[in-house]
Amino acid sequence: MAADLASVAAKLAAPGKGLLASDESTGTIGKRLEKAGLPNTEDIRRAYRELYYTTPGIGHYISGVIMFKETLYQSTAAGRRFVDVLADEGVMAGIKVDEGLAPLPGGGEGETYTKGLEGLEAACREYVAAGAKFAKWRATLKVTDSLPSDLAVERNADDLARYAKICQDCGLVPVVEPEILIDGTHSQARFGDVTERVLGATVAALWRHGVALEGCLLKPQMVIPGAEAEGGKVAAEEVARHTVAALRRVVPPAVPGVMFLSGGQTEEEATINLDAINKEARVVGRCPWALSFSFGRALQASVLKLWSSDQTRVTEAQQLALSLARVNSEAALGQYSTPAGGHPSTLTGDSLRENFRGWSGQAPAGGTVPLQGGGGEEVVMAH
């Protein structure tokens, strides 16, 4: 089993390949569809995902697709299961298994833990039967002058490790995602310090719970300044320098791949930063893990914009999806150079950042906690 997990993890982290994070929950994808003028129905969601999964040649650049539970069981219009269509292209199916954020008892303002451990084992066995090969769980940590607290760091690290152990026991490679939220005024240096602390705690927890590092992947944020930091954005070289230094200090070589999330960056920034990270890694040397992507919005935003304007433009949309995947594959090899027509993104300049992706509800009088959402309705926070 351990050897299988290691081999799956190595394939997911293969040179020049990355993950398509298309595991937005019904609520989250609904917001995006509605913003693009589409209704949030099961068929629209299905057709939207079909667009990506049937893009010819997607398997050259994408090694795995993370899905939401609904999607794992869906099929193409012609009736072929998504899992099978992807497998034909050499793309593995992954499944988001967490059940969203909840306020952390005893934690600071806005600190969370992630729900989903109860019943996880049974769910994983079902997902394996349905063809999933890997899983993903997202924890979030907030940065202020006094946060993240010890409690938040240790609790989330421990829960991530428990999730990872259960996955491995069921035959799924766990993608371990301790997302440090970019919201805030903190500097890039502070973000780097927090990254080291959080990843250090996560790696220690993984070991403590008996998780085989060779059979899991990390999904962290790149080290960038806070979204409201003074001085605004920094050059890609700075992102690369801070990110590579932080990872080298805390991630043991046994982890085959570090698959960055793109939260808060534009499609073009995500590619350029990933490329700079890989170039820096080659210069610095001694970076034994793959440095690749697990992008959601950075692979989809332009595509959604195109497709939502006219759902018959499938071929064009797929070509755009493929270009976005291709440039990030090049970046993952440190070989990206701006194509003649510019980066394929058609949204250059617009940040993909949505409203705060953490939790900021009030303490409950009793009952469930409303999470941040449009009209205060309950929204499961996820990519």
Next chain:
Amino acid sequence: THSVHLYAPILLVHIASRCVISGLSSSDKRHPNRARTVTMQAQMQFQSARTVSCVRATRGRAQPKVLCRAFNSMESPFAEELKKNAAYIAQKGKGILASDESNATTGKRLQSVGVDNTEENRRDWRELLYTAPGLGQYVSGAIMFEETLYQKARDGSQFVDILLAQGIYPGIKVDTGLQVLPGGKGETTTQGLDNLADRCKAYRKQGAKFAKWRAVIKIGEAGCPSTTAILENAHGLARYAQICQENGLVPIVEPEVTLGPGDYSIDETAFWSERVYSHVMRLLNEYGVILEGILLKPNMCLPARGHAPPGLDAPVASPEEVARVTVRTMMRSIPPAVPGIHFLSGGMSEEEATLNLQALNDEAPNAPWALTFSYGRALQATTLKTWAGKESNWAAAQDILVKLAKANSEAAAGKFKGPHPVPGGGRILQALRTGGSGK
């Protein structure tokens, strides 16, 4: 509404580490009670903190006063120098000569070849080592005991200057020996934190560039390693490393996993080694130690069988097996920022030490850290026997030392082809290593 606790950061780290370790021992089926006791202790401390300082939250929820912990704002003013020095010592194809035996231990060695344990003889012996012509081609650092750091050669020149002229950085053993922990299992902690900052300053002034502290974690015997032993030793190492970096010395972090009597496989050694290293790395992280400015001195993973004294009749694992398991252990535990992993030679013959080192480099030619040596007996045993205290043997002894250093230097570069200068040597007994300085 619910209560919010005012946390003192120390208490929180204390509780966190106890909860962390209770997770450890709860998986140790031999000691279910220990896990419960630790968790209960943590709970009791938690309760008393709550009753002493409890703030009721209002509708506009009060912020818990969690104090921000300064992460790497502990970064030493010597940071760049530390990184440079560590990189120098860990350069490919070079390693460390461990010559920091305490006076008592050195005495035992000298006596084994019929030489009296006097300061003059100890000085002569080290002069032989440090003036060996060409040693600096293969050795980048030499660890000394305090007495030696201040000694001079016969011609009056300081040992530290002789070493530096050879391109060998002087290092200093700063721990003051092992102390047995209660529990009757022979587990130990290492002493030496008191006044360490002042001592580091003085050693640096004298010319030392790096330091060394040896922690010993015993495995194999029932109940070993205990939670206490792991916590204690990891803390000692982390605090020592932090103090060294604060005062401009590169700390060699040595968590030696020693094999107690009993049967266990190489995989068991690996398992316990990983557990220990994972803890040590975690604490180094917590204590803001700059990993680019340390060196690691671990044990290779070896199997064991038999009874006291351990090691003599242990099965020999092939170099390939040692390499495979040891590399796997390092890959799982040691982040790439550490520039060099300098293995100790305890439990191996001189030849084994070289062959295993070569196998390590065969196994992982692109390892992110140097895989090299910090050898004491594997460089000194035959050298000492050759000298035997006789002036007429001086050159021959230096010759064999340099040949041994060369063989290990080649192995550290993955280029050792043999033959070994001292083939078929016997296993060097483990027992001598548990004495500690001053005992």
